[in-house]
Amino acid sequence: MTAVPEWMRPPRPEGWFSEDLDKIAEAPRHTELIDGALVFMMSPQRVWHARMITALVNSLTDQAPAGVEVDREITIRLDKWNRPEPDLLVTTAPYDPSRTFYTPEETLLVVEVVSPESAHRDRTVKLRKYAEAGIASCWRIEDENGSPVFHTYELDGPTQSYAPTGIHRHELRTSTPFAIEIDLDALVPGRKS
Template identity: 70%
Template sequence: MTALPDWMHPPRPEGWLAEDLDHLPQAPRHTELIDGALVFMMSPQRSWHSRLTTALTAALMEQAPEGFEAERGMTIRLDARNRPEPDLLVTTVPYEPDRTWFAPEEVRLVIEVVSPESAHRDRTVKLRKYAEAGIPHYWCVEEENGAPVVHVYELDRPTSAYAPAGIFRQELRRTVPFSLGLDLDGLLP
């Protein structure tokens, strides 16, 4: 068995902390921190996932009113031991070129496009963690016969848990976090 490179060993006995991610240039792209453990996105990304994420980003950027920004490849520092990287997020923070993460109170919507390797984390772990952090809206996008299906959740503040707000096929219309309409079938060729 090959020894792990030095950078893969946690810097402290209790594991990794959120700020450690900014000091791991050797880590694979899209490394996130869940409960103090590094999670690497090592499996190849499917074209369906990549194209859908790109199309969703473009559609949200086009429809977002002033004061909202869509970001890809950015982490959210939920707490000292959790810094997940959603596929897409919508924030109310103006563009800052040197930013590497967002705080939960700066995020209005998180979107995860489910892949086989991330399905459990996206459907359960992240669903719970984003809600507990107070992020108001969560979309989990699944593939159904090649088409996107969006499971929409809204935060129930008294319980700090998400409540289902609908399952959308073909078309998605929402008034929160801002007014938008998506032709889901038109997102992919």
């Protein structure tokens, strides 16, 4: 058994803080902070997952109104101990090339494309944390035999939890966080509607 590298040891007994994430040069790409613990994405990413994110970023960017930005794989500083990295997020923050995170107040929508190795975090932990931080909308995308299924949620303010607003196959039409129409079958590589 090999020794744990020194950089993996938390700098304090309470664990890691959100601002620590920018100081760990040795951390693998896509490192998240969940409840003061570092979470690494060590599994190889599936092509379906990568292409789904790219196609969705392109579709949302084409439809986004002025003042709304679409980014992929940038962390959100939810609080002192949590800085998860959604697969995609829609924000009102102006473009800043040196930015490494967004805040919940700037975030209109988070999207998680579920992978086998992160399914529990994507379906439960991260959704709960996004809602508790006050992010208005969340989408969870599942792979159903090669086709995307979008589970959409909207924040119920008084309870700080998400209420499901729909399960979408083939097409998604919504007015939240802005007017969006997506041919879901066209997002799948090799399929044209």
